[in-house]
Amino acid sequence: MTAPTSSAPRPTTANATSTDGPFGALREQLTAAASAFASSSGAVAEILAGIVDDVDRALGEELEIFPVCHHSPASALAMVRRLRAKQPKVIYLELCEDLQPLLGELRNCRLPVAVQAFASQLDGFPADWGPLSVVAPITEASAEYQAIAYALETPGVELVLVDRSTDHVFQWSPRRPDDADEAPAGEDVEAAAPAGEEAALHGDAVGVEIGDLRPRFAELEAYLLHHGKVRHWSEWWDQYVEQPLADADHDTYRQVMVLIGSLFRRLRPAGSDRQDRDEDRERYMWTRIREHLASSGADPSECLHVCGAFHAASRVEQFGLAADAPFEISPRTGTRWHYGLIPSSHSAIEAQFGLAAGSVSIAAATWTKAVARTGLTPFRLEGQRGGRTRTGGRRRATPAPAPAAPVADRLSGYLAQPPATQGLDEAELRGWCVDIVRLARRNGYLASTADAIAVFETAILLASLRNRARPTPYDFADAAVTCIEKDVVPGRRDVRRLCEILFGGDRVGQVGYEALPPLARDVHDRLGPLGLDLEKRTIQRALVDLHANPELVPCSDLLWRLRHLLPRDAVRPIMGERRLGHRSIQESWDLALGRSQRALIELGYEGVTVEQVLEQRLRRAVRGPDATASVALEAVEDAIRLLDSPRLVDELGARAVELLAAERTVDEAPEVLRRIRRLLAHHRATGPLPAWCEAFVTTGYAHYCTLLPTAFLDEDSGVRQVGAMLGFLFGMESLALSLGCDRSQLELAVAQSHPETPAKMALLWAARHQLGLLPLAELRERCATLLANPLVVPAFPQYLSGFVQALEPVPGLAPFVVEVMSSAFARLPDPVLLPWLPTLITTLRAHGPELVPLLVREAGRTFPGSLPALDAWVPPWSAPASPQAAVPVVTSGPVAGLLSGHPEAVDAVAALLGCGGGWREEAATASATPPELTTLLSAHPETADAVAALLAGEPS
Structure with missing residues (x-):
């Protein structure tokens, strides 16, 4: 945006040395006081005289400026009085101009609520800023609400929002949105509002509020708090501004508010980014005001400009209707903004704008009390809960506005004497x-x-x-x-x-049904069969019996989809689950959609139905810059569980194959293995494997074979990741080979792997054992060598960690791992074993917590179940090997006849196996009954007879 940045004021009739105008005497008094009491009277005199000039300039403007402070009962009271007296035809309000179409929906809400602009897909802003959100909270005890209610309920009155658009809020922000310009600084820690559930209703949105009136100079605020004998700014404002101005007349109110705004404006650090943004906002507003007056032909005397007191004391060259300084407003970016109303609360306003806890509730109580005391009838919109509508143009005739009186000096009397105080009630x-x-x-x-x-x-x-x-x-x-x-x-x-x-509590607003976006209304309609009042802020229990009431199946499906999209506390299942291939017949839910109105409304910015939003999010998740194969598999799983769309599942699965082939790290290997196993089991149980599953297996087999040697050497690849890669290769091997993969690729990858860490070394040994390259006897011998080496014993837990991870690809190693651990506990002396145990426990907890139960079950099968049996127990790996009985060659029966009838086939097979052709002689030699067998049969004839009877044979 190209805009002039000079803040020099345009020439006026009143200046620091002039004594003309209604404030000439006050200017002289302040200048004399500065000379008498200040050590450097020049600077102080210039500031004091400048403040008077700002007041004179603002009140002398042709277009009446009404200065306000946000959520100020005094400003709201003064606004009601002025609107009834002046009855303006056009109201220019300091609020983002693109929020105007939403203001009519305030009739369907219970205050406080916030007008929101939301954007999730950014065009022209950094991607890490998203999502962008701007909120403008509105309470009844605020001047802006009184102006809005008057304009909307009075025929012939036009309301024009003239502040920068929400797009420009971020265009002009040089920092991240969460540090952006609207958050005030300087609130002490003691006075910070509580960060509770209601305080988070606005989320991380940027707050825009009319009349941000607070010192921009930390030392000035600290000085005011110290001498005012208060703890925080909200208390100072209530004591020294709110109470004195609650019953002040219109002229006094305007002059004091502009005086305060000018004081805070002049006593602030110069050259800051915030100063430039404040001045650009003022240029923007005055440019829009002049454009509207030129296009509409409205009479400035029948118009009212409502803005913050800080901006009423503006000194930019575009200030006023007579100014002709140009200001170029930059075009908006391509970001698509969505608009709506979200619930707000007193604590949310306090937390976002740095107000003291309870200050907005106290302001609301002060407003109610002042309205009852003064007898004023505030403006309220039709449909506001508990409100009566008595406006200036609909219910009763009102007198014509009196002509504007010349500006008179009310500041001198106000500053010279203390305000009238009320006695103790x-x-x-x-x-x-x-x-x-x-x-x-x-x-x-x-x-x-x-x-x-x-x-x-x-x-x-x-x-x-x-x-x-x-x-x-x-x-x-x-x-x-x-x-x-x-x-x-x-x-x-x-x-x-x-x-x-x-004093009124933390009042929480609510957006009515008619003001909700179509998606939110659709959710309420579709959940209607549950018979619950979803607008309540309490947690409600929904009991869903899908067997007895099949008509509630659509409600159950919608609840599971909302569970995926909304915060966890909005829709929470108490009983029942939805996983692949399983649906509960009875469910119980805790619903708090009334508390999560903001999340549901923002969901409506993304689509018309919940299914559309869910489909868009799943596609966006797999197409995002941070998408991985595991993320895509999770999206596939969610699509199967929540959406009945095979087309979408195939699309997401194909994207998962692309992401897996493009990955250059193996960080996600455990998650990929876990999810693809579950998806394969589901598809095998429900039908043939889809094409994307077959492509994922073949691509993963080749991909992990390629990365395996590098992963064994890479220090960034953990033992858990390498174990998951081997689990994928060995677990999917049969399917991959049936789909055309080559096993020699895996053998070559294992042969090229040369790890250096103990855990990965153990993994490699397990992989070689699975491939048949390392017999179990040799593996047992290697482990015994490690335990016998005192230099290796401290690192032996790392080897065990690798063996535990090897249970993922080679689950048959569980007895061996139990054997190795038992041998270590049996052989190592206590001075070595006791320091070794903590390392072993922490290693197993860090690298294999889900595999330890497998070891425990295997140990339960290996070790005896009672303590007496332990004394006589001999470990299976320590027992002497029993001589193997010779296997007799069958020389009778059908098998013998087949072999004797076709000796050529047997000779050919023997030749392929590298055996000689003397099998006939060996069979004839083995046909004789061994003497050991004869002795055994003679000693136990009953057993032989029982076996013969079982086989329907004759007794021997």
């Missing part, structure tokens, strides 16, 4: 004390009437120490914490939280 304070003790007792505190009296007296004492005529809610909360909360908090809520509840 004992009835109100007494009611607070009684209510807080009642709440404390309900929440487990041992509070009594004595505590109520103590809170009463302590609140008055704290107010006196802080130079206050009456205790504020902040004084009362401090007193309650001091007197009631002793050492520990007995329940979930502390006393400060109870005080927030006392």
Whole structure:
């Protein structure tokens, strides 16, 4: 964007040395005070005179500027009074201009809610910024809501949003969105709002709010807090601005607010990025205002510009209707923005804008009390819960607005005398004390009437120490914490939280059904057969018997899809599961869709139905820059479980083959092996293997054979990954060979592998044993050599770790691994074994936790089950080998006849096996009964007779 960056003010009739205008006397007084009390009077005089000039300039503008502060009851009261008196025809509001179409949907919501702009697919912004989200929270006790309600409910009134678009919010942000410009700085840690469930309703969205009025200079804020005897900014603002201005007239309110905005504007670090963005926002707003006036022909005297007091004291050259300085607004990027309303809460507003905990609740209580005291009728939208609509143009006739009076100096009198203070309202304070003790007792505190009296007296004492005529809610909360909360908090809520509840609580808004996006309404409609009120914020239990009520099957399918898309606490299964090849006939769910309205609404920005969004997310997951073969297999599994779409499964499976062939590391090998095994088992049980499964097996076989020698040498490839590669190669070998793969490729890869670490060495030995290249006797001998070498014994747990990982590709090694571990425990002396055990345990826990149960089961089959039997037990690997009985050659029966009848075939097979042709002589020699067998039969004739009878033969 090309825009002038100079902040020099355009010439005005009033300047620092002039005494003309309504504020000339005030300017002289401030200049004289600066000369009398300041050591460097020139700078102080310039600042004080400049503040007066800013007030004079803002109030002298042809278009009436109404300065406000966000969520300020005083601003809301002043706005109601001004709207009823002036009855403007056009209201220019400082809010993102592309949010205007949503404001009409506020009728279908319960405040507080937030207007949101959301973008997940970015075009023109860094990819790591996504998703982008901008929210503008709205409460009833705010000037912007009163202006919106007046404009929407009064015929003939036009509301125009003139602030930068949400796209420009990020265009002008030089930092990441989570550090962006709207978050105020300087709030102390003590006053930080709690980060609870309700505080997270806005997520990580950037907050845009009208009237961000706070010092941009940390030292100034610290000075004000110290001398104001308050702990945080919200309390200072309530004490020194809100209460004095609550009953002020219109001119006094405007002048004081512009004065404060100018003070904070001038006392801030110069040349910051935020200063440039603030000035660009002001240029943007005034440019849009002049464009609308030129196109609509509206009379500026019938218009009202509602903006933050900070921007009302603007000094940019585009300020005012008479300015002609150009400002070029850059085009928006190609990012597609989605708009909607999301629920908000007092704590969410406090957390996002750095306000003190409970300050928005106190502001809401102050607003309610002020409306009742003054008798004003606030503006409310039709359909607002509990609201009455009495607007200036619909329900009753209103007098014509009075002509604008000339600007008079109200600042001098306001600054010269303290504001009128109200005396102590004992009835109100007494009611607070009684209510807080009642709440404390309900929440487990041992509070009594004595505590109520103590809170009463302590609140008055704290107010006196802080130079206050009456205790504020902040004084009362401090007193309650001091007197009631002793050492520990007995329940979930502390006393400060109870005080927030006392003053109105953390009010949570709700978006009505009609204001929801189509997807959210579709979810509510499709879950209607469950008979639950899904708009409630409580957790509701849904019992689904699919056998007795088959019509609930679509509800079950939708719930499983929502489980995949929404946060875990929104849709939580209590009973039942959905996995490959299995569906429960009875399910139980805990539903909290009312609490997760924001997530459901943002889901509606991605599509019209849940199935469409799920399909898009699965495709996006396998096409993303971080997609891997395991991610694609997971997407295939989700598509099978949640969507009945063979076409989508084939598409995702083909993408998994592509990703596997393109991988250059083996980090995902364990996950790939686990998922492809499960998918192969599912497809074998349900039908023929799809083409993508066959391609995945053949591609994986060749791919892992190629990477195997490198993985054995690479230090970044762990023993778990190499074991999973071997598990894939040996486990899928039969299928891969049937599909055309060559086993010699695996043999060559194993022959080329030369690992250096003990664990991978053990894996290689297991692989060679599986291929028949390393007999078990030789493997046993190698392990015995390792145990006999004292230099290798400390590293022997690493060898064991490799053997444990080898159980994945070679599960038949389980007896051998038990044998090796038992031999180590039997042979190693205690000085060597005891330091060796912790390393063994940590190694097995880190590299093979899921394979240890296999070893335990094998040990259970090997070792005796009772302690007495252990004394006489001889390990199988230590028992002497019994002589093998000679296997008699069958010389009678059908087999003997077949062999004798076709000796040429037997000779040919013997020649292929490298054997001689004397098998006839050996068979004839072996036909004689051995003497050992004759002796055995004579000693046990009953056994021989029983076997003969079982075989239907004759007794011997």
